[in-house]
Amino acid sequence: MSDSLLPLRREMDERAALPVLLYFGTGILWLLAGTVLGVASSLKFNAPDWLGSVPALTFGRIRPAHLNAVMYGWASLAGAGCMVWLTSRLCQVPVQWRGCLIASAALWNAGLVYGVGSILLGYSAGVEWLEFPLAAVALIALAFLLYAASILRTFSLRKVDHVYVSLWYILASVVWFPLLYVVANLPIYSGVVHGVVNWWYAHNALAVWFTPVGLALAYYFIPKIIGRPLYSYYLSLLGFWTFALFYNWNGVHHLVGGPVPNWLQTISIIASVMMVIPVLAVAVNHHLTTLGNFRMLRTSLELRFIVFGAMSYTAVSFQVAMESLRSVQETLHFTHYTIGHAHLGVYGFLTMILFGAMYYITPRVARWDWPRPGWISAHFWLTAAGILIYVGATCWGGFLQGRALNNPAEPFTDVVELTRPYLLLRTISGVLIGAGHLIFAALFAQVLRRMGPRREEAVTP
Amino acid sequence: MMFIRLSVFFAGVLAALFLGWAALVGVPGVQIAAVPPQPDLRPYTFEQAHGRQVYIREGCMYCHSQQTRPQGFGADQPRRWGRPSVPGDYFYDQPHLLGTMRTGPDLLNIGARQSSRDWHLAHLYNPRTVTPQSLMPPFPWLFEERAAEPSETVVHGRFVANRDGLDLIEYLLSMNRTYPVR
Numbered sequence: 001m002s003d004s005l006l007p008l009r010r011e012m013d014e015r016a017a018l019p020v021l022l023y024f025g026t027g028i029l030w031l032l033a034g035t036v037l038g039v040a041s042s043l044k045f046n047a048p049d050w051l052g053s054v055p056a057l058t059f060g061r062i063r064p065a066h067l068n069a070v071m072y073g074w075a076s077l078a079g080a081g082c083m084v085w086l087t088s089r090l091c092q093v094p095v096q097w098r099g100c101l102i103a104s105a106a107l108w109n110a111g112l113v114y115g116v117g118s119i120l121l122g123y124s125a126g127v128e129w130l131e132f133p134l135a136a137v138a139l140i141a142l143a144f145l146l147y148a149a150s151i152l153r154t155f156s157l158r159k160v161d162h163v164y165v166s167l168w169y170i171l172a173s174v175v176w177f178p179l180l181y182v183v184a185n186l187p188i189y190s191g192v193v194h195g196v197v198n199w200w201y202a203h204n205a206l207a208v209w210f211t212p213v214g215l216a217l218a219y220y221f222i223p224k225i226i227g228r229p230l231y232s233y234y235l236s237l238l239g240f241w242t243f244a245l246f247y248n249w250n251g252v253h254h255l256v257g258g259p260v261p262n263w264l265q266t267i268s269i270i271a272s273v274m275m276v277i278p279v280l281a282v283a284v285n286h287h288l289t290t291l292g293n294f295r296m297l298r299t300s301l302e303l304r305f306i307v308f309g310a311m312s313y314t315a316v317s318f319q320v321a322m323e324s325l326r327s328v329q330e331t332l333h334f335t336h337y338t339i340g341h342a343h344l345g346v347y348g349f350l351t352m353i354l355f356g357a358m359y360y361i362t363p364r365v366a367r368w369d370w371p372r373p374g375w376i377s378a379h380f381w382l383t384a385a386g387i388l389i390y391v392g393a394t395c396w397g398g399f400l401q402g403r404a405l406n407n408p409a410e411p412f413t414d415v416v417e418l419t420r421p422y423l424l425l426r427t428i429s430g431v432l433i434g435a436g437h438l439i440f441a442a443l444f445a446q447v448l449r450r451m452g453p454r455r456e457e458a459v460t461p
Numbered sequence: 462m463m464f465i466r467l468s469v470f471f472a473g474v475l476a477a478l479f480l481g482w483a484a485l486v487g488v489p490g491v492q493i494a495a496v497p498p499q500p501d502l503r504p505y506t507f508e509q510a511h512g513r514q515v516y517i518r519e520g521c522m523y524c525h526s527q528q529t530r531p532q533g534f535g536a537d538q539p540r541r542w543g544r545p546s547v548p549g550d551y552f553y554d555q556p557h558l559l560g561t562m563r564t565g566p567d568l569l570n571i572g573a574r575q576s577s578r579d580w581h582l583a584h585l586y587n588p589r590t591v592t593p594q595s596l597m598p599p600f601p602w603l604f605e606e607r608a609a610e611p612s613e614t615v616v617h618g619r620f621v622a623n624r625d626g627l628d629l630i631e632y633l634l635s636m637n638r639t640y641p642v643r
Binding site for chain 1: 473477482526530595
């Protein structure tokens with residue numbers, strides 16, 4: 001890269017600093033809150049009477065609070081921060097309309113406090129993934145629109161001719177998500193239609209927001225850090241459009257065997273299997289770009305997180321295609337397997353990529369390097385081991401649970417007993433993951449407070 | 462080099478979302494919305510509706526589904542959880558509580574399966590007093606400690622259910638879709 005770009009990069013990073021660090025910092029607070037809620041939910045399975053007389057801490061409240069805190073809090077805020085920075089870099093213009101972004105971060109957090117607080121205090125709307133009351137939904141929708149406005153403004157002033165594939169995902173997500181979020185939250189549905197809308201939304205939230213964030217980052221950072229071009233431009237084109245087309249049709253596979261029309265279940269299953277195409281396109285592209293450069297995983301800690309994420313994406317996507325088949329769903333539906341699958345996606349894929357991206361972006365916008373590289377490595381191993389144990393335990397335990405549930409000779413209490421060791425393993429893995437998060441949060445705080453040796457200039461472009 | 466015209470890009474992106482919506486929500490929405498309630502299904506009474514709110518508030522649905530699968534698909538039928546449910550069974554459900562987890566048994570027909578108020582009271586106060594292996598949470602705040610009227614059931618020697626607890630049980634007892642599908 002020519003040195004002539006350096007001053008521009010400096011300026012872009014400086015302009016991005018405040019909004020990005022605001023999204024990152026508050027995102028990390030939600031990560032910590034979400035982790036505590038998650039581990040506590042898991043612990044409740046091992047010791048159901050623990051904190052059993054506190055209404056706000058009953059399992060049925062902290063579990064949705066966990067989901068909302070990590071999805072709309074951690075993943076969304078950290079993701080938005082990454083997208084803001086990435087859009088500026090890819091368009092070669094400083095971030096525009098920073099006031100919008102700062103207002104967005106503030107409103108977003110206000111919505112989250114209100115929403116998560118409502119769930120804990122017993123005012124959940126009662127729909128999975130859509131538990132927030134309408135006032136919180138309105139705040140978050142507004143926050144997202146402000147974020148989208150800034151992204152689109154920055155994009156419209158772009159100084160580059162080529163619109164890189166990461167930007168396709170970013171642009172698509174900023175128009176998709178607000179539409180989806182508002183339509184799904186309309187208080188007009190009931191009965192089985194509501195169930196269909198619910199799972200159309202819950203699956204699509206991943207399709208139109210969370211997965212595009214993860215893929216945009218993987219598409220940018222893998223070639224960037226390795227220092228060689230993306231394996232194939234045409235594959236990424238194919239990957240994008242098949243993704244846009246098929247992912248939208250998947251949601252109803254969550255209701256297979258339920259009281260919804262058969263044809264509907266069938267098209268959802270077919271679309272889920274078709275997802276193999278975009279997934280293969282992305283996988284081949286990412287893995288072949290990485291191939292032959294695995295030694296970089298030793299030197300670049302960011303890359304380590306991101307490649308772990310890209311591999312999880314491939315794994316989790318094949319899981320979906322397989323899992324949605326009727327015969328497989330017959331066993332796995334309603335079990336802890338689904339929970340394991342969800343964590344492989346949102347954690348193994350998205351969160352690990354977010355970690356890698358934040359390790360790359362933070363020192364550049366904060367103009368301060370990470371003080372303790374050894375801690376980053378510890379963070380990686382704790383979370384990588386943690387999520388592998390988590391997914392292993394819940395998927396295997398869930399499979400056994402599903403087989404037992406489908407065996408009418410097996411009393412229900414035996415099914416409960418059978419899952420216990422796996423649920424204990426899940427709590428243990430949650431603690432490992434939580435330890436990794438504490439390290440991450442401590443490192444981030446150290447950068448903000450400029451601790452460690454002064455190495456400002458060492459941060460490469 | 463531009464990959465395609467931007468207007469085409471955004472039109473394509475919106476069309477993709479719209480197609481998915483139309484197929485998954487629009488068309489089935491029209492199809493299912495035209496389904497009348499099952500004739501034997503009764504609307505919730507005031508108490509049952511309030512109990513349903515308590516069910517939502519306490520997050521029972523994160524462990525209990527409310528949908529029964531047909532013969533040959535899972536063991537719902539041999540476990541006698543009730544005949545396969547149909548859209549007309551859910552006519553009055555807003556929000557829906559179909560659920561996706563069966564950490565506990567399906568509850569669509571719990572009123573038919575377990576009609577004893579006293580059993581539900583003891584179970585809700587602390588499930589392990591009834592089923593030692595249970596990992597269901599206790600709900601002591603649905604009870605209060607006071608002298609009981611003669612008509613009231615006492616659990617654990619000194620607790621009687623409060624309004625929330627009683628209405629939740631009204632709701633559970635009303636969960637009965639065992640009438641024949643018409």
